[in-house]
Amino acid sequence: MPGGRSGVRQASLRSQNLALVLGEIYEATRPTTRARVAAALDITRATASDLVERLVDADLVDELAPEAATTPGRPGVVVAPSSDGVAALGLEIQVDHLTAQVLALDGTVLGRAQAPGDHRDSDPRRVTRELARLAGRALETLPTRTRLLGACVSVPALLRSGGSVVQLAPNLGWTDVDLAALLDRQAPLTGIRVEVGNDADLSALAETRARSRADGSPRGEQSFLYLAGEVGIGGAVVIGGETTRGRHGWSGEIGHVVVDRSGPRCACGATGCLEQYAGLDVIRRRAGLGLGATPADLLTRVPRGVRAGRALGWAAEAIGVAVASTLNIVDVDRVVLGGVYAELFDHLAAGIEAEVAQRVLAARWAPVAVERAVAGPGSAVTGAALRVLERVVADPASFIEAGA
Template sequence: MNVMREPDGLRRGPASQQGMRRANLALVLGVIARAPRSRAEVAAETGLTRAAVSSLAEQLIADALVVEEGPAAPSGKVGRPGTALGLNPLGPGGLGAEIGVEHLGACVVDLRGEVRAWRRREVSNRGRQPAAVMADLAELLRSAVAESGLRPAGLTLAVPGLVGTSGGVLQRAANLGWQDVPLAAELRPALRAAGAADLAELPVEADNEANLGGLAERWLDDGPEDFLYVSAEAGVGAAIVVGGRLLRGSRGYAGEFGHVPVHPDGPRCACGAHGCLEQYAGEAVLRAAGSANVRGDWVTLLAERAEAGDEPARAALAGAGSALGTAAAGAVNLLDPAEVVLGGGYARLAPWLLPAMRAELAARVTVRPWSDERLTVSRLGRRGPLLGAAVGVVRAVVADPGRLAGG
């Protein structure tokens, strides 16, 4: 996996000697992260001297970020090939966590973005207190890290709700019944109680699950520079990627796609409004399929029924596809993305959603003729948000290795 398709870069102030070295560490590691390189090749690509690159490489090796992999690939030049430098698969890892309405997840990836441990536990978190959920999540994280054998550099949580720019507070998650939950403050004591005091000291970030799924699409699945990522679990969310970067909005709330009105006179939503997309293309699809009282993973339930030829389930999913297409057409007309990507639970349900979505998009997109090829399905599927959480941690390390000891 190429976890560094484009370096995030550093915020640079006055160019002190220490600041310049830190910036150069990031420059060198960013080049190595794209593909193994010899010291001479790194020098040629960065414009740094060979002596400077050698000094920086030795520090990166000492910090367990880089390893010598053996002879570099032939360059066509006369002389012995140099030694290739690559990311250390045993170096600092990225730890991701996911709090879903019907599941919990934990993932560890190495510096190359390769999954070293994956945990998922089916559990209904709807209406549970945050402390109880965090206790279960802490056990999952502890076991995942133990399996991976890596030392995480940080932890990112994917959550099904609004996480503003104020720093790690889940301000509202209607499907969990949570409001104003300080996620890191809730998780740290649970990690200590689970015997993972070292994990309790990690930097903790949090983001909306759709945002992280969209970023994973960009980082790991060769996504375009501009796209709309639409996903579903209990609710419906979206990530808007513009110029390769996530569009967050002024307060961090961009992407609340599930609360776009598609039928203003429709049923009341948990958010208090009427006719939201979530009432037609989220968990409420069970109602249209005649399974309103069924609890659990609605995506898997409907997919299995549709695969078995169940007509009510297929009709309900066709209706969801129509509602999704209507809402997506408005977003396409407004934003003109290169693609609309179905991720999360929608990737599993795509065979029954796509026909109606295509019909609505073709009828409603007016900015330019619509092509069915612009509506795609994520290959990451429901793994996207958790992968995005974990990979985001190692990308931050590669973008600023000076954050670790030795920088």
């Protein structure tokens, strides 16, 4: 019995160390080597080398070319997350488009397909059929050796933590839709584990990783309020690199913060929600454009007339009011504008900053920065794939045992 317990402890320690090593390689913001991994984790080089070798054999880590020698001695071989050993399928349902994207552990896009469409008050069965068709297209170019870990679908909806049921998606017109079950009925997704995530949360996940790589800082140092501007408006609070959703997973719905209780009725049933002042459809309408107009179309209108400029100014003021209300409760000093707001940033930022400076009580001592998202277009579908990939990073031992 004592020997058995010791074996369990040793196996547990090996599993933990394997996760630490893969996590160190995955989160590295510059090329790393076995020696640097050993130093960062305070383990011996022999231990680090053994663990890296296991990860290489499992196709989770690639060995790249040796570094250029800058000091006497043998140059270190660079190790990096695998570029094609494993991959995850990210799926996105948005009011005006669907996307499927296959992402490798190192961030390489191995396949992608997107289709525009109008999914307002849509039939979930029709939408999932189309999404599955796009998934099939994205998976066509997947290398034969690549192991697909699973899929995650991003949806602008209220979701219970850990669940697959869309409880409410006002702009899609969906209530109590088991999205994972619908997708499981569609080839080529049958038999693939499908998770479901809120679009703003997943965009914020992609944003934390992109920011870490952009400035070389650890992801754990990232804290900000994230706004995902689309037809609807999603929000996420990131503290220490992690999104916070509360006990049930329902916090962060900044699009339904009331900026004027006497305002127009929202699709959620309330009146005066932020979405009715700063959602993309509202901005389009106030600018005199149709629902199919892109943010680029909107920007071309700004120099040629006053309607587009006024629409963006009106939206910026409303966003600033909602953001200020949030920051008086949540103690972060950065606001990150993603989705279409990143494209419209130059016409929104000043108006938001003015409202925040006036309305956030602590702003005089701790000024709030309003910044453009750096993750780029498609952050929600990228975040969806990252969610699946990072489950393996957190527990590579289970992945290796399952494939043995």
